Amino acid sequence: MIHHHQPAHGRIPRVIILGGSGFVGQALARRLGRQGVETVPLTSTQLDLCSPNAVELLQEVVMRDDALVMAAALTPDRGKDVLTTMRNVTMGYHLAAFLQQTQCSHVIYLSSDAVYDDGASLLRETTPSSPATLYGQMHLLREKMLRAALEPQRCPLLVLRPCSVYGADDTHNSYGPNRFLRSAVSEQRIALFGDGEEKRDHVHVSDLCHVMHQALAQRSEGTLNVATGKAVSFLELAEAIRGICGGTVAIERTERRSPVTHRHFDVSSMVRAFPDVRFTPLTEGLTDYRAKLLDAARSFQEAYLR
């Protein structure tokens, strides 16, 4: 259940974005900047949350009454091992330690649907969290640490658990729209595991940022899955991309590595909390994404050839 502490279109204070150079962090900073919101995106170079003096560094940067968005994490493409997990946990620990001492006005934590069990097929916020991976465990632990740190402060915490996020500036190249579209554009092929039967939900990064923007404006509190409610199979996704690319992309089937599981989201809470947020239809999002990839390739070629 989401609780809003401010009416819609409320004033947004200065927003500190941890993970400011990341896929979502950058997109959020751009959106907020366009709306005239004072934003301070911090990269790991500017503020290393793993460093032993991270708490002091945060104290120098974050002011009382700032809103804080925690979007910093080492994603699975950076490592799925214990060391990476502990680095992520350390980031969460330092942030929690800082928040115990500081009065922010609002904290948004960008978690993940990886906190849910792989076998759960219809996910709600009340679905028990039982992560199968270290990455999911890490996010769940960070959620709990932040909650424990902020409850005594009575600072509203919003935990967002998005499904797969796609967009032109994605840095992870995860299996799904990001990898499919990149390989379709650059290699005219898409590789599917098995027959691509698994159904997954995918949300455009601009829509996730819209939710975060609304949440900042309303000082929202609670836990919310961010998904469109319309899961598609990887095969349907590949075929849609092939259609967008003019039908010249080969869809190749490779050996399946894991059993078929499906993941759908009941978006009733999302609809209830942010009724004005409308998700970009997948085809439209992919078309826009492809256009940006082609533009980027053209710009690169022009710069290279000059």
Add this chain to the structure above:
Amino acid sequence: MIGFVGLSHLGIVSSVATAARGFGVLAYDPDPALADDLNNGHLPIFEPGLDDLLAECWPRLRFTSAAADLRRCELVYLSLDMPTDDGGHAELGPFGALLKQTVAHAASGATLVILSQLSPGCTRRWANRIAESRPDLRLFYQVETLILGGAVQRAMQPERLIVGCADAQDELPGPYVMLLQAFGCPVFRMSYESAELAKIAVNVHLASAVSVTNTLAELCEAVGADWNEIAPTLKLDRRIGPHAYLSPGLGIAGGNLERDLTAVQALASELGTDCGVVDAFLMNSRHRRDWALRALHAELTGASTVALLGLSYKPGTSSTKNSPALQLVRDLAPAQVRAYDPRAEADLREYPNLVRTSSALEACRGASALAVMTPWPEFATVPLAEVKLQMNGNLIIDPFGILDADQCDLLGFSTIRLGKPAPVKEAA
């Protein structure tokens, strides 16, 4: 003289039905205003046929707010509907107070019968307490099976009567036997605990039918099947039966089923038994309750006015307890909702985005979408051509299929119903 204590829906209907069976009835409630209203023929509840029945048995029925009058009764029913909180948990305070009053004023040797809905074990605990101060009184538990919107028929012609006793072998007192026999149906005698659980068992079975139907209806919507084609085939299966509850709905509402499902969860938790299926029924109910919200959100873009037909949780009653319609009003805020219901009321202070109208057509004025949230039969005769003229949009959410599907199609409405796939949108 038969007494009834606690004049909520259960007490009023039961006292009138008993008087209609030829018995002298004294019905007590501590609220003097309520007793006065009833004595003047003003019913605080709506039930089809209740007004007429009350008029028929008037000479035999008196309402009172003087507890001392109970001394005239040889048999007294405790008939207060058990109120529940928002979590579906029974609130025993008001019942306990009435029972104490009854015990204090009951005639020597009177028979007390609890009709109020109690959890297993409650009647025996009360019986033991009563025995300490009034060993002359005998206590029984009788299962009530009224249905809101059909209570008069159920009270006058019960399918069976279930009586819980301190010991299943106990003989029933003469006046009680005479009353039970007047209804001309089988009478089952059993222990207190069996009778209390029998009441819950009925409701849990009904909840299972509701939940299974809703689960399968949702699957129909997703795979392109039509539940209306499937349901009749189930009714002809003897193991399911012609009276099985197979109409898809918007979850479990009204308060009574939720109360008993919550009671099973509480008992299972305390006693260490499994109640995963009951957890699933409640979860499915919450999921199904939001069906209309999800359908509207998928189809409407931007700010819209929505017309709502029906606020009560089901037709034939004014009760809005856990009503999906009122939940939808809340969820659509701040969008304006224009609503009409022939019986139910809503506190407009709790629903600032709600506008009550005096007719169905007035509710449709300027609306982008129409949602028929309660299948009142009169909604089937609302002139759809005029609805179309009143509305700005062409979306109809008709979960129960109350409107004429062919006419909706002819008029160009896009209609979404439970148990059927949503209409395919034409490509732009």
